Amino acid sequence: MSDKTLQLHPDRLFPTDARVRDIARSLYNEVKDLPIVSPHGHTDPRWFAYDENFGNATELFIRPDHYVFRMLYSQGVPLESLGIGRQDDAPVEQDPLKIWQLFARHYRLFRGTPSRMWLDTVFSEVFGLTQVLDENSAGHYYETITRQLATDAFKPRALMDRFNIELIATTEGALDPLAHHQHISGTPWAKRVITTFRPDDVVDASREDFADNIRALGEMTGEDTQSWxxxxxxxxxxxxxxxxxxxxxxxxxxxxxxxSDLSQGECESLFARCLSGKANAGEQELFRAQMLTELAGMSLEDGMVMQIHPGAYRNHNPLVFNHFGRDKGADMPSQTEYVQALKPLLDKYGNEAKLNIILFTLDETTYARELAPLAGHYPCLKLGPAWWFHDSPEGMLRFRHQVTETAGFYNTVGFNDDTRAFLSIPARHDVARRIDCRFLAQWIAEHRITEQEGHELAYDLTYRLAKQAYKLGDA
Amino acid sequence: MSDKTLQLHPDRLFPTDARVRDIARSLYNEVKDLPIVSPHGHTDPRWFAYDENFGNATELFIRPDHYVFRMLYSQGVPLESLGIGRQDDAPVEQDPLKIWQLFARHYRLFRGTPSRMWLDTVFSEVFGLTQVLDENSAGHYYETITRQLATDAFKPRALMDRFNIELIATTEGALDPLAHHQHISGTPWAKRVITTFRPDDVVDASREDFADNIRALGEMTGEDTQSWxxxxxxxxxxxxxxxxxxxxxxxxxxxxxxxSDLSQGECESLFARCLSGKANAGEQELFRAQMLTELAGMSLEDGMVMQIHPGAYRNHNPLVFNHFGRDKGADMPSQTEYVQALKPLLDKYGNEAKLNIILFTLDETTYARELAPLAGHYPCLKLGPAWWFHDSPEGMLRFRHQVTETAGFYNTVGFNDDTRAFLSIPARHDVARRIDCRFLAQWIAEHRITEQEGHELAYDLTYRLAKQAYKLGDA
Amino acid sequence: MSDKTLQLHPDRLFPTDARVRDIARSLYNEVKDLPIVSPHGHTDPRWFAYDENFGNATELFIRPDHYVFRMLYSQGVPLESLGIGRQDDAPVEQDPLKIWQLFARHYRLFRGTPSRMWLDTVFSEVFGLTQVLDENSAGHYYETITRQLATDAFKPRALMDRFNIELIATTEGALDPLAHHQHISGTPWAKRVITTFRPDDVVDASREDFADNIRALGEMTGEDTQSWxxxxxxxxxxxxxxxxxxxxxxxxxxxxxxxSDLSQGECESLFARCLSGKANAGEQELFRAQMLTELAGMSLEDGMVMQIHPGAYRNHNPLVFNHFGRDKGADMPSQTEYVQALKPLLDKYGNEAKLNIILFTLDETTYARELAPLAGHYPCLKLGPAWWFHDSPEGMLRFRHQVTETAGFYNTVGFNDDTRAFLSIPARHDVARRIDCRFLAQWIAEHRITEQEGHELAYDLTYRLAKQAYKLGDA
Structure with missing residues (x-):
């Protein structure tokens, strides 16, 4: 057993000033039990469709979490020793308990990271663990978690209820048959587990499978997808x-x-060139650019909310990519520009108040310089929450501090957990609620908003804005 | 009537820690009543020349304030419904009371924005209003404000006295006949209302009216402006x-x-090309670049302080520009670079201690990286205050936190209100004074400056540095 | 004498909240007396080799400190009046007392800067001065400092002991004969004063002396340095x-x-071109780029830790450079990009856990966007502390706040003083210790790390990580 008690302090993340902390507590008490609305994430719809038990602790917490093995890898832990499967089927560690112990031995590396806070919250609140994870408590952890995972109370749908998740959106590619969503279609769960249309696979002509995907798209729809x-x-x-x-x-x-906003003729020839496989990187970029504008036009037609997540340099590490594949913690943010980049789309659709485009960024320098001024003017634009690397207490505070004065609160859309780690969802929403309440409490204490405004805003940021921005019904 | 009381807390924007707040209060008490020096702004000199009453609440607070209708527009309120005149004379809302009510109905959108703080301060301190503006109080607001505006006490010169504005600078284009300033020339008001020379109209060759402007410049001055x-x-x-x-x-x-620093021959041919209307965008940019250096040279000759405000992408929204014209809240900041960009000018004049160039930015990433190091070395450079989107409590704090350690306090120049909203000037200066005192109080409490230094600095940042940097007499 | 008492408050730089301050104090009390490890700096090895007394106050504090005369110069003080030698041997002020008095008269310019804090700490703690430096106390200061400097207790080695400096690294160019280090070789001091290999002089082909340096390198080593x-x-x-x-x-x-990662043939011809003096700026940049990769490969061979300090625009002011030479406060930071720039090196060596590359930056926008994600993935990368302009209380806080959540604490390497100002070293380390303890105390108070973790981390950040990252023995 670990000699250290695992403590989740009820005031964690709140301001340290006693008066401001009291305000934060009072705001938080009103929103902490509101249902979770999760309009953007990457959980597996299979879980909710078939409601089967999860496997062991390692399978649940380590193997799918690139935040976790990214940090271990940065400190010299081989991915093979974490059981991450190799593309060439070279042997990797298979024993989940050994992997769990390795993780536990390095758990101190996560000090101060959001992963640590999410994990500790899940360990304590979902599994009732009471010691800090370390080498000594690793076995007890593994056994306690794995045993509980086998029970009915830990099946996905039971956890959906326990976590008070009102709605969760998964994300599927344009060619996904949606079989799992089909399975729950017509049942009450269809209202709680919805899909999201992510057409990168048929829009990004730099992918090796692009032409194949376009053909498959034709077969699925009966359309001649060789024509624009x-x-x-x-x-x-x-x-x-x-x-x-x-x-x-x-x-x-x-x-x-x-x-971009090309003529129809230009679109036709660019599309043909992309299909032919002869397009260069600039043409592929132009095609993606054109498609954002096309897709915005479709959103105006059919009312779907459009989310733009730019700026990730995917698979930066070729050795990790070649050995282990995508999503292994080797994606890097890059400088991102919005004011010039979005202009062709905005020139065409920017003034449509019925269009909802939600912008995200990995480049925080754009919060105050570009995103808040854009969202504070264009009727179609709203700002998504602090994303990915910035989905953290400091990241969320920077977002609010840098965005609010120009965009206001009402050009933002509440929180996204953006995760495939289902069990961490309540912990992630809890961090967002705590930080928003902390931020509002600070501004109340500085007499920048009134207490009554703060209470309304806490509700809006936690619940109402997400439902409204994603068109998920009244709130 | 609104059911909510409008409260301007005396400690607003101060630190929440009681001990630090006490220090902030004590600093603020010494500077809050100092005269306002407003060396950079955009009020209408006609007001001070003829001293006529302002019109109604809508005309004063909504129609000219792009901060206000930008936010309303971002949330789907048509500009026509706010009475913003269309270029094509299409009908727009004419009833000022209806416009005011529409504004009031959406007033919650401004929560947390500087506009809200400025407006509430004016409503309370200038017009004595005691409820929060909302749908219910809108009529009372409109009537109360409009009635008072018709009285002698609310004429521009009376407000200048009431607001304790020692000096205000307006801004006029190079071709402006300065008729309103001429009207007060020779009167005591000439010392309080001065102009600023803004030659963009005869320097920016990308304007359609550039060649006409150069001809007009020739007529005004009797010079052959077709020659360099x-x-x-x-x-x-x-x-x-x-x-x-x-x-x-x-x-x-x-x-x-x-x-840039071109040879005379290059200047002559570039100027000719710009005049001919055949210059491309790069040549127009080069001409503006050359003119900054030329104008710095003239400042060295005649002693005028040079202010450089770069980085705005003007009229980003073509529909809004075509329907409603300039300055309608659709200007966007862009990434701005200084270290390379200013080098030609600095190579030529950077070591002139008699030259005063005040730099501004819309790109806060340059504060610590470029602007503070440049101003902390070059004798000719000083840093203007947080500008436009960043003229806000958070923006001002970021400015001081990111600039001070490298540039010190004495390479900054006090506050600019930069506004055409005359009635908001005291509120804007008050925010700056509060934030500067808050910042100084924090550093006193952290023993980074002494209390005595803090008091001297509060005076300097509020009053002395503006007078000194803009050469407005002893302070 | 000055009428103001010089006070170094024991709680300086600590949080103002009493509870958090108590935690910070307790952390600080455990690390404040730990030995100083200074693995990156620019002191003169001659001092430690021959142990001769320093000269007068001016020679020690003003002439070598570009932070000091940069600020004075920015406010119009000519460098000549500070005794900075001219390249053309034009006369400059020679009287050290007069220079000291000029400095004292402008000492208020440093309010709020780290220079002020370092200097006051040295004045008080090293020289026992009790009044603030100003015009009145200048003579007393000069006399007190200069008198003490002549004593045995102020010889370099005595100060090394008094300052509790366990180890200091100097920096020498690739061609440096290392005579001073040679002098202490074989003595116990050889363990405390070590060199660092800085080969810019034989890697940067844009230098006028590049070809000469390559020839000299051949002579020193007996290798044919005309071949790749x-x-x-x-x-x-x-x-x-x-x-x-x-x-x-x-x-x-x-x-x-x-x-970059060129083929051997490309390297050979690029090197030849650089040697010939015909390489253009792009080729010189490519050569430096290639050499970073070559040098990383050598580090992998011989185990030397590699420090990369990019982003300084050196000698921005040609007049200052021509009159006074390098390192006169006219170096400016520039925008710096890492994710694309480092990819060729990382593609080749990024996954080597035995390689230690420590990255620094002058562009704080890269902390959260690029550096923390890179260091939080690649085994070979660690992050150096806040550097140069950012080696300051605010700069250090921004570093920790923006880096920790993604990179954790253990991908950072403790503090570097990076200074040639020997006497300021304890003051600089003290600022870093105070700020790290402040940061940790805040996170303890917010229940983001436990108190026990905070104490371990305070030790790690102060002492252990520097020794480990720079391979300086067990800690």
């Missing part, structure tokens, strides 16, 4: 299918925020 | 006229901070 | 010599972080 018009029509058809499975939003993960 | 030398001479003559109307400073609003 | 392979071999030989004089690290001060 047929391709667009096929996208419309897939959007409609996604909407039937609850989707209210689309998602676009592009390297930059570039948009 | 005549053009420069004409600028010198206009500067002299502006100085006779009190101007101590020039102002330059360029898209970037680019400067 | 001979040049590389010569570098290996010099590294070996430096290691014999204690060096555990190399240092690289490049304009950008660019790296």
């Amino acid at each position: 018009q047929g391709y667009l029509q096929a996208l419309r058809i897939r959007r409609e299918v996604f909407r039937r499975h609850g989707a209210t939003a689309t998602d676009h993960g592009h390297p930059t925020a570039a948009t | 030398q005549g053009y420069l001479q004409a600028l010198r003559i206009r500067r002299e006229v502006f100085r006779r109307h009190g101007a101590t400073a020039t102002d330059h609003g360029h898209p970037t901070a680019a400067t | 392979q001979g040049y590389l071999q010569a570098l290996r030989i010099r590294r070996e010599v430096f290691r014999r004089h204690g060096a555990t690290a190399t240092d690289h001060g490049h304009p950008t972080a660019a790296t």
Whole structure:
């Protein structure tokens, strides 16, 4: 057993000034038990469709969490020793308990990181663990977690209820058959587990499988996707299918925020060139840019909310990519520009108050300089919450401090957990609620908003804005 | 009537820690009643020249304030419904009371913004209003404000006295006849209301009216402005006229901070090309760059302080520009670079201790990285205060936190209100005074400056540095 | 005498909240007396080799400190009046007392800067001065300091002991004969005063003396440095010599972080072109880029830690450079990019857990966006502390706040004083210890780390991580 008690202090993340902390507590008490609305995430719809038990602690907490093995890898822990499967099927550690022990031995590396806070919260609140994870308590942890995971109370749907998750959106590619969502279609769960349309696979011509994907898109939809018009029509058809499975939003993960507004003739020849496999990097970028504008136009037609997530340099480490594949903690943020990049799209659709485009960034320098001024003017733009590396107490505080004075609160859209780590969802929302209450408490204490405004805002930021921005019903 | 009381807490914006707040209060008490020096702004000199009453609440607070309708527009309120005149004379809302009510209905959008703080301060301190503005109190607000505006006590000169404005600088283009300043010339008001020379209209060759403006400049000055030398001479003559109307400073609003130092022959042919209307965007940028260096040279000759305000992407929204014109809240900041951009000018004049160049930015990333190191070395450079989107409590704090350690306090120049909203001037200066005192109090409490130094600095930042930097007399 | 008492408050830089301050004090009390490890700096090895007395106050505090005369120069004080020698031997002020008095008269300019805090700490703690430096106390200061400097207790080695400096690294160019380190070789001081290998002089082909340096390198090593392979071999030989004089690290001060990975044939022809003096700026940049990768490979061979310090625009002011030479306060930070720039090197060596590359930056926007994600993934990367302009209380806080959540604490390497101002070293380390304890105390008070973790981390950040990252023995 560890000699250290695991303590989740009820005032964690609150301001240290006693008077301000009291205000934060009072705001938090009113929102902490509100239902969780999770309009953007990456959980596996299979869980909610078939409601099968999760496996062991290692499978649940380590293998799928690139935050976790990224940090271990940075300190010299080989990914093989964490059981991360190799593309070449070279042997990797198979014993989940050994992997768990290795993780526990390095747990101090996470000090001060959001991963540590999420994990400790899950360990304590979901599994009732009472010691800090370390080498000594590793076995007890592994056994306690794995044993509970086998019970009915830890099945996905039971946890959905226990976690008070009102709605969760998963994310599927344009070609996904949506079989898992199909499985729950017509059941009450269809209202709580919805999909999101993410067409990067049929929009990003730099992918090796692009031409294949376009062909598959044609087969799925019966459209001639070798023609520009047929391709667009096929996208419309897939959007409609996604909407039937609850989707209210689309998602676009592009390297930059570039948009363009080409003539139809230019679009046709650019699309043909991308299909031919002869497009260079600039043409592929232009095609993605054009497609953001096309997809915005479709959103205006069909009412789907458009999420733009630019700025990740994917698979920066070729050795890790070649040995272990995508999403292994080797994606890096890059400088991102919005004011010039979005102009073609905004010139065309920016003044449409019925269009909802939610912008995200990995480049915090754009908060005050570009994103808040854009969202504080264009009717179609709203700002998504602090994202990915910035989904953390400091990151969220920087977001509010840098965005609010120019964009106000009402051009933001509440919190996204953006995670595939299902068990961490309550912990992540709890961090967001604590930090928003902390921020509001500070401004109340500085007499920048009134206490009554603070209470309204706490509710809005926790619950109402997410439902409204993602068109998820009244709040 | 609104059911909520409008409260301006005496400690607003101060630190929440009781001990630090006490220090802030004590600093603030010494500077809060100091005269307002407003060396950079955009009020209408006509007001001070003819001293006529303002119109109604809507005309005063909404129509001219792009901060206000920008936010309303971002949330779907059409500009037509706010009475913003269309270029094509299409009908817009005419009823000022209806516009005011629409504004009041959406007043919650401004929560947490500086606009809200400025407006509440004016409502309370200038008009004696005691409820929060909302749908219910809108009519009472409109009537109370409009009635008072018709009285002698609310004429511009009376407000100048009431607001304790020692000096205010307006801004006029190079071709402005300065008729309103002429009207007060020779009266005691000429010392309190001065002009600023802003030659963008005859320096920015990307404007459609550039060639016309150069011709007009020639007519005004009797110089041959079709020649490079005549053009420069004409600028010198206009500067002299502006100085006779009190101007101590020039102002330059360029898209970037680019400067250049071309040979005379290159200047002549570049100028000719710009005049011919055949210059491309790069040549127009080069001409603006060259002119910053030329104008710095003139400042060295005639002693005028040079203000450089780069980095705004003007009129980003073409629909808004075409329908409603300039300055409608659709200007966006862009990334701005100074270290390379200013080098040609600095190579030529950077070591002139008699030259005063005040740099501003919309790109806060340059505070610690470029602006503070430049101002902390070059004798000619000083840093203007947090500007435009950053003229806010958080923006001002970021400025001081990021600039002070490298540039010190004495390479900064006090506060600019930079506004056309005359009634908000005391509120804006009050925010700056509170935030500076808060910042100083924090550093006193952390024993980074002494209490005595803090008191001297509070005076300097509020009053002395503005007078000194803008050459407005002893302080 | 000055009428103001010089007070170094024991709680300086600590949080103002009493509860948090108590935690900070308790952390600080445990680390304040730990030995100083100074693995990166620019003191003169001659001092420690021959142990001669320093000269007068002016020679010690003003002439070598570009932070000091940079600030004075920015406010119009000519460098000549500060006794800074001119390249053309034009007369400059020679009287050290007059220079000291000029400095004292402008001492208020440093309010709020780290220079002021370092200087006051030295004045008080090293020289026992009790009044603030100003015009009145200048003579007393000069006399008190200069008198003490002549005593045995103020000889360099005595100060090393008094300051409790366990180890100090100096920095020498690749061609440096290391005579001073040679002098102490074999004595106990050889363990406390080590060199660092800084090969910019033989790597940066934009220097006028590059070809000469390469020739000299050949002569020193007996290698044919006109050939690519001979040049590389010569570098290996010099590294070996430096290691014999204690060096555990190399240092690289490049304009950008660019790296490249050319074929051997490309390297040979690029090197030849650089040697010929015909390389253009792009080729010189490419050569520096290639050399970072080559030097990383050598570090992997010989175990030396590699420090990369990119982003300084050196000698920005040509007049100051021509009259006074390098390092006169006219170096400016520039925007720096890492994610793309380092990719060639990382593609080759990024996954080597035995390689230690420590990254620094002058562009704080990269902390959260690029550096923390890179260091939080690549086994070879660690982050150096806040550097140069950012080696300040605010700069250090921004570093910790922006880096920790993604990189953790254990991908950072403790503090570097990076100074040639020997007497300020304890003051600089003391600022770092205070700020780290303040940061940790805040996170303890917010229940983000436990008190026990905070105490371990305070020790790690103060002492252990520096020893470990620079391979300086067990801690």
